[in-house]
Amino acid sequence: MMRPVAKGLISIIRAFSNPNVAGILRLQTQWNSPSAFQNIRPLSMSLWPFSAQPRDFSLPNASWSPEMRRVYDHYIALCEVETIGGEKKTGPWRKLPSYNRTLKYAKGGTYLSKMIQSKARLFTRSIKEHGAAFEYVIFVNKQEKRCVCVFQAGRLLEGPPGHVHGGAIATMIDTVMGGLAACLSGPIMTANLNISYRSPITLGSVVLIHSALDHVEGRKTFLTCRVTSTDETKLHTEATALFVSINVGHLFGT
Numbered sequence: 644m645m646r647p648v649a650k651g652l653i654s655i656i657r658a659f660s661n662p663n664v665a666g667i668l669r670l671q672t673q674w675n676s677p678s679a680f681q682n683i684r685p686l687s688m689s690l691w692p693f694s695a696q697p698r699d700f701s702l703p704n705a706s707w708s709p710e711m712r713r714v715y716d717h718y719i720a721l722c723e724v725e726t727i728g729g730e731k732k733t734g735p736w737r738k739l740p741s742y743n744r745t746l747k748y749a750k751g752g753t754y755l756s757k758m759i760q761s762k763a764r765l766f767t768r769s770i771k772e773h774g775a776a777f778e779y780v781i782f783v784n785k786q787e788k789r790c791v792c793v794f795q796a797g798r799l800l801e802g803p804p805g806h807v808h809g810g811a812i813a814t815m816i817d818t819v820m821g822g823l824a825a826c827l828s829g830p831i832m833t834a835n836l837n838i839s840y841r842s843p844i845t846l847g848s849v850v851l852i853h854s855a856l857d858h859v860e861g862r863k864t865f866l867t868c869r870v871t872s873t874d875e876t877k878l879h880t881e882a883t884a885l886f887v888s889i890n891v892g893h894l895f896g897t
């Protein structure tokens with residue numbers, strides 16, 4: 644019979660084989676190497692702790708509008724460049740995969756751990772119906788330390804009639820900025836997020852969420868963010884945020 648401590652350690656190791664976390668952690672440690680970002684998929688697939696193959700939610704589906712697909716195709720094309728000799732090689736942009744489970748175990752005792760293991764889902768990926776809520780894909784540019792998210796807001800995100808709820812916009816901003824901060828700095832948590840809503844976003848429309856590194860000060864990573872129309876002529880939202888690097892034990896109550 645395995646002792647609880649050993650079992651817990653194995654669980655934590657398995658948790659970090661989750662692509663959402665392990666991939667990002669490896670990204671951070673390899674940031675300066677040319678192969679940064681290349682380990683997301685191979686690592687996650689080989690050590691995935693659940694029986695089924697994880698679904699990457701950031702792939703095109705039938706709910707995507709032609710505009711969503713057009714912008715997606717534009718950034719996908721930037722992920723691969725052709726050399727003078729006609730060979731394909733990795734470009735400056737990378738699409739981040741997106742799964743609906745994060746850590747398998749977190750603090751909260753046995754019951755919460757079991758509940759998290761079986762039932763917890765990432766908030767932005769918790770609704771199965773395609774197009775009903777958050778449809779998004781994040782592309783990261785490691786050289787420029789910035790990212791762009793293509794976001795199509797579904798009908799369940801309504802706030803003001805016909806427009807997107809401010810909390811849903813904040814959720815996406817936190818997700819995009821948090822994803823970039825984690826890519827750059829490893830395990831982080833949002834400490835501060837300031838948002839200015841400049842113009843409403845129509846429900847069902849597609850917008851771009853641009854985020855960039857401002858500066859790093861010890862454990863503190865400061866980022867900026869702008870939400871714009873896809874042609875970038877209209878500004879919808881602006882944000883700044885502070886992410887603080889954490890010891891992962893922070894999430895396990897150790």
Ligand SMILES: CCCCC/C=C\C/C=C\C/C=C\C/C=C\CCCC(=O)SCCNC(=O)CCNC(=O)[C@H](O)C(C)(C)COP(=O)(O)OP(=O)(O)OC[C@H]1O[C@@H](n2cnc3c(N)ncnc32)[C@H](O)[C@@H]1OP(=O)(O)O
Binds near residue numbers: 818
């Ligand atoms: C296992 C790690 C997982 C990491 C995630 C990685 C990858 C995930 C990737 C994909 C997953 C997909 C999507 C993820 C979606 C969204 C990501 C968003 C993340 C979140 O949505 S996360 C939830 C909301 N978030 C919280 O639930 C945090 C609650 N909070 C705390 O847990 C602590 O508060 C903490 C840890 C923040 C700091 O605590 P601490 O004890 O470690 O550090 P301390 O307090 O000493 O602060 C150190 C220095 O930051 C300054 N500082 C701190 N707070 C400040 C503030 N508010 N304003 C201005 N400055 C502040 C201090 O002034 C000091 O500055 P100085 O060093 O200069 O004195």
